[in-house]
Amino acid sequence: MNLLPNKKIYFLSDFHLGTPNPAASLLREKKIIQFLESIKHDAQEIFIVGDMFDFWFEYKYVVPRGYTRILGKLAELTDGGMKIHFFVGNHDMWMRDYFQTELNIPVYYEPAQFEFNGKKFLVGHGDGQGPGDHGYKFLKKVFRNPFCQWAFGVLPPFFGLGIANYFSQKSREQANKKEEVFLGEENEWLIIYAKEVLQKEHIDYFIFGHRHLPIDFLLKDNSRYINLGEWINFDSYAVFDGATTTLKYFNK
Template sequence: MITINTSDNKKVYFASDQHLGAPTAAESFPREKKFVAWLDSIKENAEAVFLLGDLFDFWFEYKTVVPKGFVRVLGKLAALKDAGIPIYFFVGNHDLWMNDYFEKELNITVYHTPQEFLINNKKMLIGHGDGLGPEDKGYKRMKKVFTFPFFKWLFRWLHPDIGVKLGQYMSVKNKLISGDEDAKFLGEENEWLVQYCKRKLASNHYDYFVFGHRHLPLEIKLQEDSTYINLGDWIQYFTYGVFNENELHLKKY
C-alpha cells in the first residue's frame, strides 16, 4: 500500500475518461486544451495527481511507435512530473495496451489493476473500474482476447498506419468498447461498481472507492464511513475529484 501525506494547503487530484482522439482528433482537440488548462491550474497546490484511465480513446504501443498526437497533454504531464508532482496512471479499457512508454518517457507509474492507497490516513481503493464485479461479462471476454499475448503480437505486425486507424475506428464504433450504457445511471441496486464496492466492504474497510469508466459523476454513501466516487468524464461533465485534508469530493471545471 502506498502512503501519501499532504503538505500544508496541498491537495490530491483525480480525473478520468478524457478519451482524447474521439470521435476525431480535430473534435477532441478543444477538450485536450481544456484538460491541459486544468492540469496547469492545479500545479501549484497538487500533492499528487491520479489519472484513472481512458486518457486516450485508443492507445497501442509498438516497440518504437506510439499513436500520433496528444503532444500538449503529454508535455504538460511531463512538466508536472519534472516539477516533482507524483502522477499515478491506471490503464482503462481504451488504453489497456499501454506498456512502458509513460514510465520510460514521463517517469509516471502505470497500474493495470486497482490499488490500495493510504492518503492522510484515509484508506482508498483506486482504479479504472472496468471488468469488476460479476457483470460486464461480454467485456471481460473481450478483454481476455485483446490482452492475450499472441493476439497482441499479431496486431503488432500490422503497419502502424493500418493498426492505429483500425483501432481508432473500432474504439469509436464498437458498442462493446464504447457502450452507450455508460451514460445512464442504472439505480444504486443495478450499478455493478456499487455492488462490487459493497462486497469488498464485507471483508475489508475502505474510506473511499474511486473509479472512472462509468462516465457519470457519482458520490454514493455505502456506509456511514465509506463512499463510492465515480469521477465522470471530460466529454460531457468535465468533473474531477479533489481530496482536501480528509475529504474527497467531486468538482466541475
C-alpha cells in the first residue's frame, strides 16, 4: 500500500488505562484523546500496539465499566473512515469480538507484517518474543487457552474483574519499581528476536511495545528496531511519513 499525499502512519502503545487509579487514568485517557484528535487530519492508518488497558476481559453480555471516552473516540475515527489496527498485549489479551463488531477495528493476536511505500514493517506487542522468559510464555499459553477463558468468564464480573484488577495492579507496581534503562544490544530480547528474523528475511522496521522504554536502534544499514515506549511517563509514539519512521513525544 502507498500512502496518499501528505498522509502518515502512526504507531502507539501501552496506555495502561485503569492504573494506578481512576483519577490518574482519566487524565491519561483525555491526553490520548487529545493526541488522536491532533493527528486525525493527516493519519491514514493508526496502529495501537497492545496494553491499551491495564486489564480487559470481554464477557458475553457485560462491557467493563470505564474507558467511555477512548472507545467513543475510536468509534468516531473509524466511522469517519480511519483505518485502525489493534494488537493485543499481555494486559488485554482476552479480547474477543467487541472491537471488531462495535468499533470496526481488526484485532491481531500475533505479530503481523505490513508494507507501506515499499517499506516492510513487522508490528506486534512484543511479549513472549525472543529468548528466555519461559515462565511468562507458559502462562501466556494458559491464558490464551479457550477453556481457561471460559472458566474465568463463569465468575460473576464483580469477582472476576476484582481479582484480575488486583493482580494487574500488583504486577504494575512491581514493574514501576524497575528503572527503565537500555540493557545493551546483547541483552535486549526484542533486538535479539529482530536479528533472528533478519536472518530469514528483510524487514525495514520492527515496531514493538511492551518494553515501556522508547528505543530507536539501528540493526543494519536499512533495518531498525523501534520500541514505542508508553503513555504513563513518556507519551511516546512513532510516525511513518512515507520515507522514514521517527520516534516522537506528544507535548514534550
